[in-house]
Amino acid sequence: MNVIAYNTKLVPAAEAPKGWKDVLDPKWKGKLVTAHPGYSGVISTHVLALVHLHGWEYFKQLAQNKLMLVQSAVDPAGVVASGERQVAVNGGDYYYYQMKKKGNPIEVVYPKEGVPLVVSPTAIAGFAPHPNAAKLFTDFTFSRELQQVMADSEGLYTGHPEVKYPTDKPKLSELKLLTVDPDELEKRNEEIKNRFVEFFGA
Amino acid sequence: MSFARLQGIDRSLPIWIASALALVVLMALPIGWLASLSVSGEAGPTLAHYRRVFADAALQRALWNTIVLAFLVGLASIAVGAPLAWLTARTDVPGRGLIRGLVLASFVTPPFLGAFAWVMLAGPNAGLVNKVGRSLTGADEALFNIFSMSGLVFVVTLYTFPYVYIMIANTLALIASDLEEAAAILGAGRLTVARTVTLPMVAPALVSGFILSVLQALALFGSPAILAMPAGFHTITTQIWSFFHFPPKTEMAAAFSMPLLLATALLLLVQKKLLGRRGYAAVGGKGGQRRPIALGPWRWPALLAVLTVMAFAIFLPYGILAKAAVSRAWAQPLSWDNLTLANFSFTFFEYSATRAAIVNTLELGVMTACVGAGLVALLSYVTNRRLVVGHQLVAFLALAPVVIPGVVFAVGLFIAYTRPPLLLYGTLWILFIAYLTKEMPVGYAQSDATFRAIPPDLEDAGRILGGGRLRVLRDITAPLAKSGVIAAWCCIFIGVIRELSASIILFTPSTKVMSVVIFDLKEEGQFGAIAVLGLVMLVMTFATVALVQRVLGRVSWGRGNDEGARRARVRARER
Numbered sequence: 005m006n007v008i009a010y011n012t013k014l015v016p017a018a019e020a021p022k023g024w025k026d027v028l029d030p031k032w033k034g035k036l037v038t039a040h041p042g043y044s045g046v047i048s049t050h051v052l053a054l055v056h057l058h059g060w061e062y063f064k065q066l067a068q069n070k071l072m073l074v075q076s077a078v079d080p081a082g083v084v085a086s087g088e089r090q091v092a093v094n095g096g097d098y099y100y101y102q103m104k105k106k107g108n109p110i111e112v113v114y115p116k117e118g119v120p121l122v123v124s125p126t127a128i129a130g131f132a133p134h135p136n137a138a139k140l141f142t143d144f145t146f147s148r149e150l151q152q153v154m155a156d157s158e159g160l161y162t163g164h165p166e167v168k169y170p171t172d173k174p175k176l177s178e179l180k181l182l183t184v185d186p187d188e189l190e191k192r193n194e195e196i197k198n199r200f201v202e203f204f205g206a
Numbered sequence: 207m208s209f210a211r212l213q214g215i216d217r218s219l220p221i222w223i224a225s226a227l228a229l230v231v232l233m234a235l236p237i238g239w240l241a242s243l244s245v246s247g248e249a250g251p252t253l254a255h256y257r258r259v260f261a262d263a264a265l266q267r268a269l270w271n272t273i274v275l276a277f278l279v280g281l282a283s284i285a286v287g288a289p290l291a292w293l294t295a296r297t298d299v300p301g302r303g304l305i306r307g308l309v310l311a312s313f314v315t316p317p318f319l320g321a322f323a324w325v326m327l328a329g330p331n332a333g334l335v336n337k338v339g340r341s342l343t344g345a346d347e348a349l350f351n352i353f354s355m356s357g358l359v360f361v362v363t364l365y366t367f368p369y370v371y372i373m374i375a376n377t378l379a380l381i382a383s384d385l386e387e388a389a390a391i392l393g394a395g396r397l398t399v400a401r402t403v404t405l406p407m408v409a410p411a412l413v414s415g416f417i418l419s420v421l422q423a424l425a426l427f428g429s430p431a432i433l434a435m436p437a438g439f440h441t442i443t444t445q446i447w448s449f450f451h452f453p454p455k456t457e458m459a460a461a462f463s464m465p466l467l468l469a470t471a472l473l474l475l476v477q478k479k480l481l482g483r484r485g486y487a488a489v490g491g492k493g494g495q496r497r498p499i500a501l502g503p504w505r506w507p508a509l510l511a512v513l514t515v516m517a518f519a520i521f522l523p524y525g526i527l528a529k530a531a532v533s534r535a536w537a538q539p540l541s542w543d544n545l546t547l548a549n550f551s552f553t554f555f556e557y558s559a560t561r562a563a564i565v566n567t568l569e570l571g572v573m574t575a576c577v578g579a580g581l582v583a584l585l586s587y588v589t590n591r592r593l594v595v596g597h598q599l600v601a602f603l604a605l606a607p608v609v610i611p612g613v614v615f616a617v618g619l620f621i622a623y624t625r626p627p628l629l630l631y632g633t634l635w636i637l638f639i640a641y642l643t644k645e646m647p648v649g650y651a652q653s654d655a656t657f658r659a660i661p662p663d664l665e666d667a668g669r670i671l672g673g674g675r676l677r678v679l680r681d682i683t684a685p686l687a688k689s690g691v692i693a694a695w696c697c698i699f700i701g702v703i704r705e706l707s708a709s710i711i712l713f714t715p716s717t718k719v720m721s722v723v724i725f726d727l728k729e730e731g732q733f734g735a736i737a738v739l740g741l742v743m744l745v746m747t748f749a750t751v752a753l754v755q756r757v758l759g760r761v762s763w764g765r766g767n768d769e770g771a772r773r774a775r776v777r778a779r780e781r
Contacts, residue, residue, distance in 0.1 A: 034330070043451050072353065072436045075729065082731010086537040088325075088332040103731075108535070193453070201264050205438030 005161060005179075006050040006120040007097040008113040009081065014090045023115040024054060027093050028065045036071045037089035038204070042197045043075035046122045050094050051196050052189055053120035053182040060199060066093065067203040085110055096122075101159030101173065114174055118182040223594060228581075232643050233603045236618030237467075237610070243621070244460035255461035265462065268440040272424060272466075275359060275441060279423035280416045282363040286515060287370030287415060288408075295378035296404075298498045299508045305516075306375075312519040313368035314747045316704030316721070317361070318428025319740040323523030324361050325432060326530060326733065328352035332537040334526060353437040362429050364519040366422050370415030373655065377411040378404075380659050383497050396499070411655075417473050418651060424466060425611050427707035428721075432728070442466060443611040443707060450711065456617060463614040470606070524744075530737035549734035557735060559715075559723050564742065567703060567720045570634060571750075574641040575699035581642075582649035582698075583691045587683070590657040591665075604650040607643045612707030616640060620711060632714045640708040645701040649694040656690025696751060703747055 008027065010020045021027050027036060041048035054062055072089050074080055078099040080092035085108040092100075097112055097119075104110045126145065128138045144150060151164040161169070161176050169175060245251050259265055293299045294306055328335045330348035339349035351357060385407070389399045405412075430441040440448070442462060449459040501508055530536035534546045553560055582604070588594055589601040607615065619640050623630040630636040660683065668678040706721040713722045720743055727736045 042448055045452070071438075073438050074436060079729055079731065082733065085731065086329075086332045086535070086733070088329045088537070090331075205267075206264070206435055206440045206444075 005097045005114075005122065005181075006046065006053075006077070006094045007100065008091065008093060008115060009084055009095060009097075009100045009110055010091045010113065011084050011087055011089075011109050012111050013109040014087055017111065020111065020113060021091060022113065023117050024058065024062070024093075027069070027091060028062070030069065032091060033069045035090040036066075036069050036093050037074060037080045037083045037091070038066075038071045038093045039077050039079050039095055040073055040075050041200050044077045046077035046096055047094060048193060048196050049122045049184055049189060050120045051200060052184045052192060053118075055196075056184070057117060057182065063200065063203050067205075071204065073204055073206060081108075081110065098159035098161075105159070114179055116180065118180040121181040121183050219593070232639065232646075233606060235622045236615055236643070237606070239618045239621045240460045240463060240610070240614060243457050243618075244464055246457065255457045256464075259458060259461045264440070265445060268442055268445040269465065271355070271434070271439050272441040272443075274355065275362070275430070276420045276423040278359045279362045279366055280420040282359060283367040283370045283419035284412065284416055286363065287367035287419075288374050288412065290367070290512060290515070291371045291374035291378060292404075293508055293512065295375045296383075296499055297501050297508070299501060299505055299512070301509060305509075305512050308512075308516045308520055309368050309371050310751065311748075312365055312516070313372070314700045314744075314751065315365055315520070315523070316428075316706075316740070316743060317365040317426060318432060318704070318706055318721070318724070319527065319743070320365050320519070320523050321361050321429040321432040322724075322728070322733070322736055322740065323526050324352050324357070326526045326536055327522055328357065335522075351437075353433055355434075355437075355439070357437075358430060358433045360518075361433060362423055362426060364515075366419045369418045369422060370412075372652075373411040373415040373418070374408050376655060376659075377408050381407050387497070414651070414655075417476075418648075420473065421470060421647070424470070425707070427611060427613055427710075428725075431725075443613055446611060447613050447707075447710070450613070450617070456621075459614055459617060463610060466611065467606075471602075527737045527740055530733050531741055533734060536733045536737070549738045552732075553735045553738040557723075557727075559718050559726070560739065562716070563718045563720045563723045564746075566634060566637075566717060567743075568746070570637055570641060570719065571699045571702040574638055574645060574702045575695045578642050578645055578649050578698040579653075579691055579695035582646060582653040582694050583687065586650055586653035586657045587679075587687075590654065591662060601650075601654075605647045607646050612640070612644055612705065612709075613711060615644060616708040616711035619708070631712075632717065634717055636712050637709060637717060637719070640712055641698075641702045641705055644705065644708055645698040648701055649698045652694040652697050653687075653690060656687050656693075660686045699750055700747055703743060 008021055008024070021029075021032075039047045041051045051063070071093070072083065074083060077094070077096040080089075080095040081099050081103045083089050084092045085103055097114070100110050100112045104112070126142055128135060128142060132138050146164070148164055148166050151162040151167050154160045154162055155167050155169055159170075159173070244255055245253065247254055290305070290309065294302045294309075299305070325333070327333050328348075328350045330336055330351040330353065333348070333350075333352065335350060336348045340346070343349075352361070381404075386399050386403050389403045390396075394402065425443065426441075427443040427447065430444045431447070434441055435444055442465075446459045446462055449455045449462070526536075529540055531549055532546060533540060533544050534548065535544060538544050585600060585604050589597045589604075594600065610618070619636060620631060622628075623636050623639070630639070664682050664686070665678050668682045669675070673681065704721060705719070706725060709719050709722050710725060713719065720739060724736050724739050724743075727739070
C-alpha cells in the first residue's frame with residue numbers, strides 16, 4: 005500500500021499532510037522525497053492510481069516542490085528517518101511501519117481519498133520440478149498462522165479474513181483502496197516512466 | 207634497438223604475441239557484442255537505437271551532464287593534484303611522508319563510500335556540516351547541497367586527484383633538479399624556472415593525469431547514483447543502468463555507450479599528438495641530484511592547505527563513517543543513548559549476504575591483481591619497446607576498457623558468456639574477467655609510465671654486451687620496473703575491491719561482492735550497516751597496502767622508481 009510518511013521530530017502531527025494534494029503546498033519545497041516508477045513496480049502502480057485520481061497535473065505541480073528522487077519503494081523511509089527530507093510522498097506502508105517499530109521518528113498517513121493498493125501475487129511455475137511440494141508450500145503461506153506473521157512482523161495487510169492487525173494500524177475496512185488494472189499498467193508503463201522523468205528531471 | 211631487432215627471431219617473441227592476442231580476445235568479445243547490439247533490430251541492422259538516443263531530450267541532458275562532470279573533475283584534479291605533487295616531491299614542506307600516505311589513503315578510498323559519507327556530511331537537511339552551519343548562522347538555507355552537480359564534482363575530485371598526483375610526483379621524482387638549478391644560476395626567478403623548465407618537463411604527466419581523471423569521471427557509476435539521481439539528473443552511466451530496469455533496453459544502452467567510446471578514442475589521440483612531438487626522456491642512466499626547494503615562511507601555510515584538502519577527502523568522511531557505524535541513528539548526535547554495536551551484529555550475523563561477499567571480494571582481488579599486474583607489465587613492455595607489429599593497437603586496446611562504463615561492459619560480458627563455449631555466468635570467473643579487463647587501463651597506465659621512464663639504452667647496452675633478451679629483462683629491466691609493477695598490483699587490487707558498476711550487473715546470489723551488498727543496503731536506508739561494511743573494506747585495503755610495503759620494501763608511491771632506478775644504475779655501472 006502506498007502512503008505518505010513524515011518525520012515526527014520535524015513535523016508536528018497537526019501540520020502533517022493529510023491527503024495527496026496537501027504535499028503540493030509550496031511550503032514543502034525542498035522537504036519532500038519520492039521513489040521512482042522507473043525502478044519500482046510499486047511506485048508505477050502508485051503513479052497510475054494517482055493519475056486516475058488527480059490527473060498528470062498533480063505530478064506536474066508536485067515537481068515544483070523540488071523533490072529528492074530515490075529508487076525503490078523502501079528507499080524513502082531511510083531518508084525521512086534521518087531527517088534529510090521531512091515528508092515522503094509515497095512508499096510502502098509496511099516498511100515505514102517496520103522502521104517506526106525500530107524506534108525511528110516516523111508516522112504514516114493513509115489519505116482519505118484512497119491508498120493505491122499493490123498486490124503481491126504468488127505463482128507456481130508451469131515447469132516446476134516438484135509441483136505438489138510447491139502447492140503444499142503455497143497452501144502453507146496462505147494459512148492463517150503465516151498470514152498473521154506477515155501482518156505482525158512485516159507490517160503487511162493480507163487477504164486472509166481472520167488475521168488481526170496491530171492496534172496502531174488502521175483496519176483494512178477503514179481504508180479506501182485504489183486499484184489499477186494490471187493490463188493498463190503494463191500498457192502505460194513506458195508513458196508513466198517518461199512523464200515522470202519529464203516532470204522530475206531524471 | 208635496431209641491432210637487437212636484426213638478430214632474427216627472438217626466443218621470447220611468442221610470449222609477447224600470445225599476450226597481445228589474449229588482450230584482443232578479452233576486449234574484442236564484449237566490445238564486439240556491444241557494437242552489434244547497438245545496431246541490431248528485429249528486421250536486421252538498423253540505426254534506430256542511435257536515432258532514439260540522440261533525439262531524446264532526457265538522454266541529451268545525461269550526455270551533457272557527463273561532459274560537464276568529466277571536464278570539471280579533470281580540471282579540479284589538476285588544480286589539487288599537481289600542486290600537492292610538487293610540494294611533496296620538490297619542496298621542504300613539513301610532513302611529506304604523512305602527505306604521501308594521506309594521498310594514498312584517498313586514492314584507495316572507494317569513491318562510493320566517500321559519496322555515502324558526504325551524504326551524511328552535506329545532505330542539505332540532515333548533513334552534519336549543514337546542521338552546524340545552520341546553528342552558527344541561523345539561516346534556513348543549507349551551506350552546501352551535496353545533491354547537485356557541484357557536490358558531485360567535489361566528491362568525485364576528492365578521490366580522483368591522486369591519479370594526477372601520482373603521475374606528476376613520479377615524473378618530478380625522476381627528473382634531476384640540475385636543469386632547474388642551471389636555469390636558476392642563469393638568473394631565472396623561482397616562478398620562471400617552474401614555468402620554463404619544470405612545467406614543460408611535467409607536461410606529459412599533466413596531460414596524462416588530466417585524461418586519466420576525465421576517463422575516471424566518465425566511467426564512474428556509484429557517486430552519480432548516490433549524488434546525482436536524488437537531485438533529478440543522470441549521467442551516462444546511471445542512465446544506462448536505468449535502461450536495465452524493467453523492461454530492459456539493452457540496445458539503447460549499447461547505442462548510448464558508443465559516444466563514450468568515441469570520446470575516449472579521441473582523448474587518447476589528442477594525448478598522443480601532444481606528447482608524440484617531442485622526446486621526453488629526461489631520465490637516463492646517469493645520476494642526478496634532487497634538492498628540495500626551501501619554502502621559507504610558506505612551509506606551514508602550505509601544510510595547512512594540504513591538510514584542508516585531506517580533511518575533505520579523509521578525516522571528515524572517515525570520521526562520519528566511524529560515527530555512523532556505532533550510532534543507532536546516524537543523523538543524531540553521538541550520545542550514550544545513540545551508541546550501539548547493533549550495526550555490527552546486523553551486518554555480520556543477521557544480514558546473510560555479508561560473509562560470503564567478503565570472501566568473494568578477497569578471492570577476486572588477489573586473483574585479478576596477480577594475473578593483471580603480470581599482464582600489464584608484459585603489455586607495456588611490448589608497446590614501449592615496440593616488439594610486435596601493431597603495438598599501437600595493443601596500447602589502445604589496453605586503455606580502451608576505461609571508456610566502457612562498467613555497467614555496459616558487464617552487459618557485453620553477460621551476453622558473451624551466457625552462451626557456449628564459455629558458460630561463465632553465475633561463477634566468479636565472469637567477475638574475474640570483468641575486473642581484469644576493467645582494471646587493465648589503470649594498471650597499464652601505471653606500468654606504461656614505469657617503462658616509459660626506463661630508457662632502452664640500458665637494455666641495449668646489456669644486449670650489446672651479449673645478454674639475451676630474457677637475461678636483460680631479469681637483470682636490468684626487472685629491477686628498474688619492480689616498484690612500478692608492485693604499484694600496478696596495488697592499483698588493480700584496490701580497483702577490484704571497490705568495483706561496483708560491473709558487479710551490479712554480473713552478480714548472482716552466490717557471487718555477491720562487498721560493493722554490491724553495500725549498494726543493496728542503500729536501498730533500505732541502512733547507513734549504519736553501510737558504514738560497518740565500508741570500514742571493513744577500508745581495513746582490508748589498508749592491510750593489503752601495508753603488507754605489500756612490508757614484504758617488498760617501500761612502494762614507489764609518489765616517488766617514482768627512485769630506488770629501483772638507483773640500484774639498476776649501480777648494477778649497470780658494475781658490469
